[in-house]
Amino acid sequence: MRPTGADSLLIIVPAYNEEDAVGDVVRSIHIHVPGVPVLVLDDCSGDNTVGVARAAGAEVLSLPHHLGLGGCVQAGYKLAHELGFQCVIRVDGDGQHDARDIPLVFEKLKTSGCEMVIGSRFADGSGAHSSLLRSLGIRFFRMVLRPILGKPVHDPTSGFVGVNRKALEVFSRSFPLEYPEIEALVVLQRRRFRFEEVPCKMRPRTTGRSSITAAKSLYYIAHVLLGVFVNVLKYDGRLRAARAKPEVTGRQAKAPVPPGAGG
Numbered sequence: 001m002r003p004t005g006a007d008s009l010l011i012i013v014p015a016y017n018e019e020d021a022v023g024d025v026v027r028s029i030h031i032h033v034p035g036v037p038v039l040v041l042d043d044c045s046g047d048n049t050v051g052v053a054r055a056a057g058a059e060v061l062s063l064p065h066h067l068g069l070g071g072c073v074q075a076g077y078k079l080a081h082e083l084g085f086q087c088v089i090r091v092d093g094d095g096q097h098d099a100r101d102i103p104l105v106f107e108k109l110k111t112s113g114c115e116m117v118i119g120s121r122f123a124d125g126s127g128a129h130s131s132l133l134r135s136l137g138i139r140f141f142r143m144v145l146r147p148i149l150g151k152p153v154h155d156p157t158s159g160f161v162g163v164n165r166k167a168l169e170v171f172s173r174s175f176p177l178e179y180p181e182i183e184a185l186v187v188l189q190r191r192r193f194r195f196e197e198v199p200c201k202m203r204p205r206t207t208g209r210s211s212i213t214a215a216k217s218l219y220y221i222a223h224v225l226l227g228v229f230v231n232v233l234k235y236d237g238r239l240r241a242a243r244a245k246p247e248v249t250g251r252q253a254k255a256p257v258p259p260g261a262g263g
Helices: 022-032 049-055 068-083 099-112 132-149 165-173 180-190 214-253
Strands: 009-015 038-042 059-062 087-090 116-120 161-164 195-199
Touching: 009 022, 009 049, 009 068, 022 038, 022 049, 022 099, 038 049, 038 068, 049 059, 059 068, 068 087, 068 165, 068 180, 087 099, 087 165, 099 116, 099 161, 099 195, 116 180, 132 180, 132 214, 161 165, 165 180, 180 195, 180 214
Parallel strands: 009 038, 009 087, 038 059, 116 195
Antiparallel strands: 087 161, 116 161
16 A cells, blocks of 8 residues: 555545445445555454455554544544655545545545545535434534634535645644544644535445434534634634744844943
């Protein structure tokens, strides 16, 4: 698994107990983007996710401990960065992302000059296969993120995401550990990076179940909000500190020369 070409691409597939879906996900990727390496990130699954992924033709990075989605994805980003890949596209292991949309995300990533491309269920005005609870959460975070990002984002919770080398360098060092999609947008924006969205289809989950249940929804909202505002305050503080340095330096340069000095 080595990068080839100026626009080398790696597809990463985070998976946790997805033995019923991950094989079809990998095979579909190979069909629609042939020749592109696929790396399944196994988050210490208790089932046969690893065996099914390898049988389907994927490389597998098996994590020794369960890290959660953010830690799992960051492990993939770190490896991709170390190997020298220029672009990485994340496709979830539950089969909800359509591999036919990967070329759209990749083309936008190469031609737009932005650091992140989001495969969006809502960019074209639709929103199929979203539950009422999830739809309400997405609308809420749209409102929260609009003034922070300086532009609208239609699908802030999408896990169908492509990043270029500049974003990969950032995420390989620091990445939100839980529910990372929304916080990652804020991290990039505070570094003046850009994102775009492309319309993509989202298929209903046919196996397993979502990690975000109704019972976890309030925790999800509180956790993500806290992460967003911590990132905003952290990077605003760094910006103020950076702006203050030249002023301090200038004042020091104009300090009076003591009597008799230099004479």
